[in-house]
Each structure stands twice: as C-alpha cells, then as structure tokens.
Amino acid sequence: MSVEIRDNQFVELSNGMRLHYASAGERGKPLILFLHGFPEFWYAWNAQLAEFGQDYFVVAPDLRGFNLSDMPVDVAAYKPRHIMEDLRLLVAHFGYEKFVLVAHDWGGAIAWNIAIALPQLLHKLIIVNSPHPYLFARALTGTAKQQQASEYMNWLRAEGSEQALEKDDYALMDGFFQGMGQHAATWYTTEVRQKYHQCWARGLRGGVNYYRASPLHPPTAAHAGASKLEMQAKDFYVSVPTRVIWGEADVALPPTLLEGLDEVVGDLQVERVAGCNHWIIHEQPETVNRLLRKFLSE
Numbered sequence: 001m002s003v004e005i006r007d008n009q010f011v012e013l014s015n016g017m018r019l020h021y022a023s024a025g026e027r028g029k030p031l032i033l034f035l036h037g038f039p040e041f042w043y044a045w046n047a048q049l050a051e052f053g054q055d056y057f058v059v060a061p062d063l064r065g066f067n068l069s070d071m072p073v074d075v076a077a078y079k080p081r082h083i084m085e086d087l088r089l090l091v092a093h094f095g096y097e098k099f100v101l102v103a104h105d106w107g108g109a110i111a112w113n114i115a116i117a118l119p120q121l122l123h124k125l126i127i128v129n130s131p132h133p134y135l136f137a138r139a140l141t142g143t144a145k146q147q148q149a150s151e152y153m154n155w156l157r158a159e160g161s162e163q164a165l166e167k168d169d170y171a172l173m174d175g176f177f178q179g180m181g182q183h184a185a186t187w188y189t190t191e192v193r194q195k196y197h198q199c200w201a202r203g204l205r206g207g208v209n210y211y212r213a214s215p216l217h218p219p220t221a222a223h224a225g226a227s228k229l230e231m232q233a234k235d236f237y238v239s240v241p242t243r244v245i246w247g248e249a250d251v252a253l254p255p256t257l258l259e260g261l262d263e264v265v266g267d268l269q270v271e272r273v274a275g276c277n278h279w280i281i282h283e284q285p286e287t288v289n290r291l292l293r294k295f296l297s298e
Helices: 041-052 080-093 103-116 132-140 144-149 151-157 161-178 190-200 205-213 284-296
Strands: 006-012 016-026 029-036 057-061 099-103 122-128 244-247 269-275
Touching: 006 099, 016 041, 016 080, 029 041, 029 080, 029 103, 041 057, 041 099, 041 190, 041 244, 041 284, 057 080, 080 103, 103 122, 103 132, 122 284, 144 151, 151 161, 151 205, 161 190, 205 244, 244 284, 269 284
Parallel strands: 029 057, 029 099, 099 122, 122 244, 244 269
Antiparallel strands: 006 016, 016 057
16 A cells, blocks of 8 residues: 655744654554654655554654754754653644654654653654663763764764765765765665755754763763763663664664663563664664564554
8 A cells, every 4th residue: 555655744833943744644543753863864764654654643753953843053952851842742733642652863862761751651662773871871981892882972072073074075974874884875875865965955063963962972081971970770760661673783882782771671672683783774674664563563
C-alpha cells in the first residue's frame, strides 16, 4: 500500500517556536513521534514514515535549530528542557496524551530525557544508537577510549565550527556519513546528498549549539565537561518500556555504552546489529522497520 508523506507542514507552538514536520497516516490512529539527530533532519526517517504510516499516525519534526524549524540564536535555547517542551506542545497540538517515541543520536538524547522526566507521556521508548545520559556521563568521565571517541564533540563546541563545516561544499559534513572509519555509505546517493546540502544551507549553528549547550562532552583544560556533574543513577531511572537498536560498528558511540543499561531501565530489550554503524537507519532500513514492528507489537 502506497503511503503519502506530507513534508511541508508547520506549527506555531504556544512557546513561540515554529516547527516544521513531516507526517504520514491518519490522525486519530496511534501516534509515533520520530526524532532525528545531528547533522540530520526529518528526512532521516523517510523509510519509517512510509512503512508505519500504513497503520499509525507518524510524525517526524525538524527539531529546533534544524532545517526549516526556527533556529534560536542563544545557546541556552538548546538545553534539553526547551526541546522537550517543543515536543510536548507538538503532541498536544495533534490532540494526543500519549505516544510512542522513536529516536536516534541527539533525538535519542532528548528522548531519554522525556522518558526520565515525563514518563506519563509515553507508551514505549525506542532508541537507536543513542546512549543513556547517566551511562554516557560515566563513560566520558572514566573511560579514555570513550573520551577519545567523543573528542569531535569538543571540536564542534568551539566557536567557528559551523563555518568550518560549510567549507568546500560541506566536505566535513559529508564526512560524518562517509568518514570516521566507516565503510563507504552506499545509501548516501547523489539525490540524498543534495537533500542534505539543501538542509545544511539553511544554517548549521542551531545543530552545533546542541553540543555547546550540553555538559555531556569530554573534559578539557578549559571545561570540566561531564566530570563536573554529580549524577545519581536513581535520578535517571527509566520506567517506560524501552527497546534499543544498536549498530555495533558505531565509531563514536560504541556498544560498550550499553553496559549497565539494565540497571537504569526497568523494562528493557536490546537488539545489537553486527556490521552496522551509527547510520543504521539508513544502512538497513528494512532491519530497523522489522525490529520496530516487533517492538510495537509486544
């Protein structure tokens, strides 16, 4: 069955934020909200919108700071609580009280926070290659290997990184998909590359500000990063039924970040996918869709 993806929709939220979103399926059916990461936009979930729009109402917003959504200038505007409020208001706009949340990368960081702080909103949480904040902070503080793998975060936090990312027709941005020790991204076709370049041309500062606003980064001489945080596992407990899909070849977020996850998530299943890297939703969309179907049917 062919599903229409509606990709030119906007909503003015009561907090003053204007978000762009794509959707598929009929409003009134169960809602699934899909959250993208950096350096992406709603299109990251194109294959999932086409699949799950058949029997759900599926929505993939551009998070604030990305693509066609508003891009606040202030770094503090990218703290998780503001992005969480955007999403709470977006869901209320559609008339829903609860929904399933599927998220990747930075979208996953926001999703973990929603599950921790606002569990009453969620039927289920499905995470794709995005670490739980408590475990990530612990790894950034005490694991040299993770500090090294995450050093790119400090580079992105530095002033002027967005200008560097724009150079040579977004060569470094393309490298997020093609480089970092990964195999050549066959999914990153000329057509897809053009879509991403159009997105990035609308501005990169908002996306980079997610890194600047977060204390979860490797410590440096100038910034203590995650090491300054006094975090207790009990304060980051997730009671929502949670399912995790993890591409095991992820260079920046290795599967070691899954260690201890069962200590901070009560109802947990983890599916590891060998040979897939951070961009598993692009590399193996059929596998991701199959696992999502499995999780949703439980």
